[in-house]
Amino acid sequence: MSLTRKRQKELKRLRSNAEDLWGQQQEVLSNANALAAEARKQAAYYTREEIAPRVREGYDSYVRPAAQTARDTAGKYAGVARDRLVGDVIPAVGTAVGTALSVVDHARAARSAAFAGDFKKAGKELTRKASVAKQKSGPGAGTVIAVGLGVIAAAGLLYAVWQTFRADDELWVADEEPTTPPAE
CATH class of the missing domain: 1.10.287 (Helix Hairpins)
Known part of the structure; x- marks a missing residue:
C-alpha cells in the first residue's frame, strides 16, 4: 500500500512539527532544571546563613543551660x-x-x-x-x-x-515585587 505524495508531504510536515515540539520541550525542561538547581543552592545558603545560626543560638541559650542544670542536679543527688x-x-x-x-x-x-x-x-x-x-x-x-x-x-x-521555631514578625521581610520594563 503506497501513500500519495500529498499524504507523504503531510506526514513529513507532521514529523517535522513533532521534532520541533520535542526540541522545545527539551529546552523548557533544561530551563526548569537550571531554575531548580539555583533554588536548591539559594535554599542551602538561606539554611546556612539564617536557620542554622538560630537553631545554634536556641540550643546554646535554652537546651545547653537546661542540660547543665540537670547534670549538676543529678550529680548532687x-x-x-x-x-x-x-x-x-x-x-x-x-x-x-x-x-x-x-x-x-x-x-x-x-x-x-x-x-x-x-x-x-x-x-x-x-x-x-x-x-x-x-x-x-x-x-x-x-x-x-x-x-x-x-x-x-x-x-x-x-x-x-x-522558642527556636516560633514565628517572629520582624524576621520575615516580604520580597519586593520585581519591576518589569515597560512594554514597547
Missing part, C-alpha cells in the same frame, strides 16, 4: 538516687516479680491437681493463689522522682524547640 534505687526500687521490683512467679506457680499446681483429678487440692491452690495476688506494692519515691525529672526534661526540650 546521685548518692540519694542510688540509695533510693537500692533501698526502694530494687526490693519493690523483686517483690513484684516474686509475687507474679508465685501466682504462676500456684496456677500450675492447681491445673496439675485438677488434671490428676484431685479437685480438693486444686481448690486449695486457687485459694492460695488468690491470697498471694492480693498483696501489692506501689511505686516508691525513687520512681516518682525519676518520672518527675523526665517530665521536666521533656518540657524543657519542648520549650527550647518552640
Whole structure:
C-alpha cells in the first residue's frame, strides 16, 4: 500500500512539527532544571546563613543551660538516687516479680491437681493463689522522682524547640515585587 505524495508531504510536515515540539520541550525542561538547581543552592545558603545560626543560638541559650542544670542536679543527688534505687526500687521490683512467679506457680499446681483429678487440692491452690495476688506494692519515691525529672526534661526540650521555631514578625521581610520594563 503506497501513500500519495500529498499524504507523504503531510506526514513529513507532521514529523517535522513533532521534532520541533520535542526540541522545545527539551529546552523548557533544561530551563526548569537550571531554575531548580539555583533554588536548591539559594535554599542551602538561606539554611546556612539564617536557620542554622538560630537553631545554634536556641540550643546554646535554652537546651545547653537546661542540660547543665540537670547534670549538676543529678550529680548532687546521685548518692540519694542510688540509695533510693537500692533501698526502694530494687526490693519493690523483686517483690513484684516474686509475687507474679508465685501466682504462676500456684496456677500450675492447681491445673496439675485438677488434671490428676484431685479437685480438693486444686481448690486449695486457687485459694492460695488468690491470697498471694492480693498483696501489692506501689511505686516508691525513687520512681516518682525519676518520672518527675523526665517530665521536666521533656518540657524543657519542648520549650527550647518552640522558642527556636516560633514565628517572629520582624524576621520575615516580604520580597519586593520585581519591576518589569515597560512594554514597547
